[in-house]
Amino acid sequence: MSNDTAPEPAQQPPGTGPTAELPAAVQRLWGDAAPRRRGPKPALSAAQIVQAAMDLADAEGLAAVSMARVAEAVGYTPMALYRHVAGKDELLVLMSDAVARDLPDIPAGTDWRAGLEAWTRAQIDMGLDRPWFLDLPLSAVLPGPNRLRGLDQAFGVLRPVDLPADEKLAIIGLLAQHVLGEARVHIESHRGAVQQVRRAAGLPEGTPESELDPAAIEAADPYSDFETVLARYAEPTRYPHLFEAFSTWTGPVEVSPVADDITFGISVVLDGVEAYLRRRGAIPDDES
Incomplete structure (x- = not known):
């Protein structure tokens, strides 16, 4: 047999080849x-x-x-x-x-955790910069070239992680769900605050946000004083567990180990991902 014999093409699962029918x-x-x-x-x-x-x-x-x-x-x-x-x-x-298309590149050589943190934060920032993206129906968010570029970057930072492709995709999907939830909370609470400031000032519905007082918008955020509400109104008979937790609470700690609630959320989710990777033996025990 000649050494020049061309290898046979790799077999593809049914329905996934070049002739597969896509939407x-x-x-x-x-x-x-x-x-x-x-x-x-x-x-x-x-x-x-x-x-x-x-x-x-x-x-x-x-x-x-x-x-x-x-x-x-x-x-x-x-x-x-x-x-x-x-x-x-x-x-x-x-x-x-x-x-x-404007999602930033993740620098080459970034370790898996820092890379996923940067990827997740960039996705959240994209939603906050363009809130209308969260209003798109899920049926409109299809895998195009720009979205696949972002997915490719996430796979790039996970390249050293010893997991099969489907598990890597599941981890990225988990982070994508966190992106949607985190961005939606911030966007919807901000929209509610803007609307409340407009009403309080007697301004028309379409008054641009640029004409409103930023301090008033921040103060009108329905979640800005959520912990204070819990500390004040969670009385012991109806809400015993909340009362116990907040009875000695004196306010936010300024020296918190995280910079903001978005960073906090990403950090907790990635702690869970890291625990999963260690349990699967996908990363060395001494690697973070």
């Missing part, structure tokens, strides 16, 4: 099935449409995004948009991937 929106994310129309190539592009939609969402929220408003922003008729985007549902899919 049309996923194919279009990857440029495989863009809407086709006859006629000369127009100056407008899908990227321009998506950017205009994101700018509109940044300024006015996701509810302001419509094909008509986006068409107005790019200076075309709504029908012209359909040469590049199948409709609003697909536009939301494209936006959900485009928003991930």
